Amino acid sequence: MATVTESTTISPEMANRLFLRGASPEAEFGDFRDDLQRDGFVVVKSAVPRERADAYAEAMYKWLEDFNLGYKRDDPSTIHEDHLPVINEKGMVFGYGVAHEKFTWDIRQEPGVVGAFEKVYATEDLVVSFDSVNFSFPNRKDLKANKPWAHQDQDPEKPGFRCLQGLVNLLPNGPDDGGLIVCKGAHLLSEEFHKEFINEKRIWAWTKEWYGFTDAGMKWLADKGCKWEKVCMEPGDLVLWDSRTPHYNVSPAETSTQPRFATYTCYLPVANLTQEELKGKKEAFEGVEFTTHWPNLPGFGGVPFTRLDGKPCPHNFKVPRSGKPQLTERGYKLTGIPYIKA
DSSP states (O other): OOOOOSOOOOOGGGSOOOTTTTOOTTOOOSSHHHHHHHHSEEEETTSSOHHHHHHHHHHHHHHHHTTOSSOOTTOGGGOSGGGSOOOOTTSBOOOTTGGGOHHHHHHHTOHHHHHHHHHHHTOSOEEEOOOOEEEEOTTOOSSOOOOOOOEESSOTTSOSOOOEEEEEEOSOBOTTSOEEEEEETGGGGHHHHHHHTTTSOOOOOSSTTOEEOOHHHHHHHHHTTOEEEEOOBOTTOEEEEETTSOEEEEOOOTTOOOOEEEEEOOEEEGGGSOHHHHHHHHHHHHTTOBOOSOTTSOOBSOOOOBOTTSSBOTTOOSSOTTOSOOOOHHHHHHTTGGGOOO
16 A cells, blocks of 8 residues: 555645536536536546456456356356355445455546546545445346336435546446436436425435435426436446436346446545545545445445345455555545545
């Protein structure tokens, strides 16, 4: 791990306002930010060069095989929890130290990935989430159905653009191969929507930074002309979306033979975090804990999960198989630790 001997000072000009706050609809950037501002999402092509994206996918396949439970990438009959770590019906993994695996951290440090967030936030001083990865396989009969779960990852009581979410796609991902579904342009209607639905009984969530859309909410979006779109990507592409944008993921269709591998990447400007939140990041990093996609929230040890027999997974471990993260200086700054004041 790189050693940073001095705390980094945040200058006033770095304490930026996020680019969508107060931006006029006519504002143009001449790059992917125009699509992001208009549609609420955008695909940044080849954020990770194809050769490295293929290497990350290989590392993820090997990570699954190295549990030695019988999974083989070329044998579809081994796509079953008997042969895999616990992966929920949405493709997410919340154990086994995967949030701090070497391939996960290498992707977070990719210049094209970090650079996209730097451009949006107009600063290089960023903190990254310690979020999970996604392994979705077609025709998994051992899991319950992954039903649409349209939601936004932002508290409706805190309006405006607050966070940019992202994921790096690592395998070919076409219309039938599962993945992200977004409601195009609906982020621009967010405040109007939540004013109208302010008295609606909300779907339960463990955090206020998650809002689930009911049938009535979905009808409202449809009546406004909002359309849902499946995001298709190539290996190495990065998709970004405004946290106000309604979205969900789907599993690969029965007609597909293509798995979906992705890593969630989300960054916030350091200036948006308090010193207490930065100290919480330090604790999460040193404790190899997960966080949500919100980089400012404290870590958690992992979501309790069981195997199909209802018992805790005996193969779980906290410290990644690759060991505790060994980061570049840039990567270490992304933990937020160098910004903690003495």
